[in-house]
Amino acid sequence: MKKSHIIPIIIAFMLSSAFTKNTFAVDGLFNTEKFADHTYVGPFNISNNKTKLANSKLASNFSEMQSELDVNLIYQDIQFSLPPETVTFDIDMTLANANSGEDNPIIATVSREGLQTVLSQELPKIQFSENAIDSVAAGIEKELQTGIMPQNVNITDYVANEIPNKVVGTSEFTIDGISPALSKAIHALDKLTIEPFESFSMMELLTSTEVGPLSDEEMTLLSSTLYTAVLQTNFQIDERNISTVVSPNIQPGFEAAINQTLGLDFKFTNPNKTEFTIQAAWSAGAIRLSIEGKPFYYTYEPTIANTETYNPRTVVQYSAFVDDGQVVVSQGGKVGVEATVIRTLSVDGNIVETEDISKDFYAPVHRIEIHPLLEVDTSVTDSADNKETNNPQNDGTTTGTSNPEEMDSNASDSNATVSESGGEESNVGEVIYDKSGLPISGSGK
Incomplete structure (x- = not known):
């Protein structure tokens, strides 16, 4: 065979081999498979x-x-x-x-x-x-x-x-000093990472062995500080509680109470696919806390939209163990508060949405005063007794007294009256008690 005839045959064979290596190229050309x-x-x-x-x-x-x-x-x-x-x-x-x-x-x-x-x-x-x-x-x-x-x-x-991390939430609480246990709790919270979709329990952290025993008040203080920062994020609040009375240290609306006996916790979840880190420290008389991570699209700003106060009533009780001219204050009054919290979502300062966060209500604590028994006119005793006999439902004031242990009975006592009071807790007429529970004579104002 001539050399000039061999070359075309070799080229044809090479092309055929190349096509057979790719099944779908053959399908595209010949459409046979x-x-x-x-x-x-x-x-x-x-x-x-x-x-x-x-x-x-x-x-x-x-x-x-x-x-x-x-x-x-x-x-x-x-x-x-x-x-x-x-x-x-x-x-x-x-x-x-x-x-x-x-x-x-x-x-x-x-x-x-x-x-x-x-x-x-x-x-x-x-x-x-x-x-x-x-x-x-x-x-x-x-x-x-x-x-x-x-x-x-x-x-x-x-x-x-x-994308660099940024501070997405901050809070600060002024306090003169902290206990060693609270210092450990702040240290345990510092640099804590919240992973994507992770749920966080404040009580679980604060009751861990590395922290040590803390009072409910200390737990509530630190938990409320964290809650204030969390409200500036899109984290989901899973559990949050408030106390029965207004705390003297925490602003109403931003409390996250912890109660170990009742199992009241503060819990939240990170719904993002990125992690966040908590930074916490105590310095210069203040607890400072921040949350850092990838920045959000929205700016979250919680505020107190409305606050209403409810004045306590004064409950007056009578006892033979109180000297004439004295008034024993067995419970000071405290104003009740209702705080409404809202949160605005904004972009570049323009509000795009407003959402309701909570409406916290703290009932007023009524003031209880114990007065001496009024002297009963003997001329009307018989008629009063007859009325009481004929009408068992009579709830008039009697000369009977309660035991010293019962001096702090509630306002439903038959020897108690209720009046409106426009002020807060008062110390007027407070009495010092002896060991038996009786007021010391002459100590009233």
Whole structure:
């Protein structure tokens, strides 16, 4: 055979070998082979179809998927839709990479320029680099491989390292000094990390062995300080309680009471896909606390929208153990308070939403005074006795007295009267008691 005839034969053989290495290239040229059973591209079944027919079917499926594209981009506390025109589905590349008899991914391409435009419009405070844009686009393309809608894509999954942490919530409580146990509690809270979707229990932390015994008042103080900072985030409050009376140290509306006996706790959950760190310290006569992490889209600002006060009443009781001219104050009065807390969500100073947070009510504590028994006129004793005999329901004042232990009985006592009082706790007429529980004569005012 002549050399000039051998060369064309070798070239033809090499071309034939190259084609047989790619089954789907042969299908594209000759359309002679079919995809095997259980061959899928995303959710679309192309089993037993030749390449040309599979291409035609996917063209229809991809066109429908394009029109119904539902991709939500999520960043912390905001989500927005990805415009369908920024996504292109590549049928030829999808089929070229498909393996017969297997589940195969859909090949999609996200326009980098289009994505950058969307992100700059929706998240103007965050500067995305080219590498960040490319990472987010690649992440969207990966999520679209299944073809399942809707798709939620968390931007922070791909660019968390490029977004610097910021302080998202702060609080401060002035206090002259703290106990060693409270100092340990602040140290335990400092640099504590709240992981994505993690729930946090304040009581669990404060009752741990590394902290030591704390009073409910100390726990409530630290818990309320943290609660004030948490309200400046999008964290979900799972449990929060208040005391029965107004605390002298904590502003009504921002209390998060802890009660170990009743099991009252303060709990919250981080709903974001990023972690946050608590910073806590005591210095210069104040407990300072902050929460740091990836910045939010919204600014959260809790405020007291309304405060109402309720004056206590004065409950007057009578006892033979109180000397004439004396008034024993067995319980000082305390004003009741109702505080309404709201929170505004704003962007660049513009309020976009206002939400109700809580309406805390602290009932007033009534003032209880114990007065001496009034002298009864003996001329009317008989008639009074007759009336009492004929009318068992008579609730008039009697000369009988209660035991010393009963001097602090409630206002329903038959020897008690109630009057309105417009003031707070008063010390007028307070008496010093001896060991038997009786007032010391002459000590009243």
